[in-house]
Amino acid sequence: MVTDIYTExxxxxxxxxNDSPSLFKIWSDPDVTKFMNIDNFKNExxxxxxxxxxxxxxxxxxxxxxSIIESTSGDIIGSCGFNSLDFDNEKAEIGYELAKSHWGKGYAPEAIDGLLDYAFNTLKLNRIEAKVEPENINSIKVLEKLHFIYEGTLRQSEKSKGRFIDLNMYSLLRTEKRL
Structure with a gap:
């Protein structure tokens, strides 16, 4: 089921x-893990x-x-994927993070767009969901750029780092994906 995905x-x-050294560097950065449901890592x-x-x-x-690999350098710059797959209902939830040094360069939307193509065309899913903390403005901008629709706020939906957090629900349907 898992196949490689290539973008530009x-x-x-x-x-x-063996990706652990590179991913540890990313996951140990408190700025990267700020909106993740993990504390920044202390060891590999x-x-x-x-x-x-x-x-x-x-x-x-x-x-x-x-693992998100920059093609020209071969460096791992983040990770992304389907946090939960629900084939019965033809949907999945996505998640992603990038090394801070690669923020603002268009890598996140490019990676997510690759995931979307794979989800809709290969996995034949109908709906992709993303749950984002309302304060995570950068992630919201990525989703909006990819035409995800804001569906509402799930109040105190999950417990993260010892506190209940709100999550904004975004989705994109196969029929809404722009080619």
Missing amino acids: RLHLRKMHI SQAKEIISYLNELAEDEKAIRY
Whole structure:
């Protein structure tokens, strides 16, 4: 089920355990993890644990997580993927993060657009969801650029870092995807 995805500047491939040094650098940055449901990592073993866990979910077809690789340099600059796959209802939730040094360069929308093409054309999903903290303005801008529709706020929907947080729900339907 997991296949590589290529965009103009990026290669998205299933995470490997040997990606842990690069991903640890990203996940240890408090600015990157600010809106993630994890605290910034303190050691590389945490990255290895998460990668192993995500790969187990992929084997069970419950999630898929990709390392985002910049094609020209071969560097891992982030990760993205389907946090939950629901084939019965033909939908999935997406998530993504980039190394701070790559913010503002259009990599996030490019990676997500690649995920969307894969979701709609290969996995034959109908709906892609994204849940974003209302304060995460940069992520909201990415979703709006890709024509996701704001559906409302899920009040105190999840507990993150010891507190209940609101999440804005965004979605994109296959019929709304602009080619």
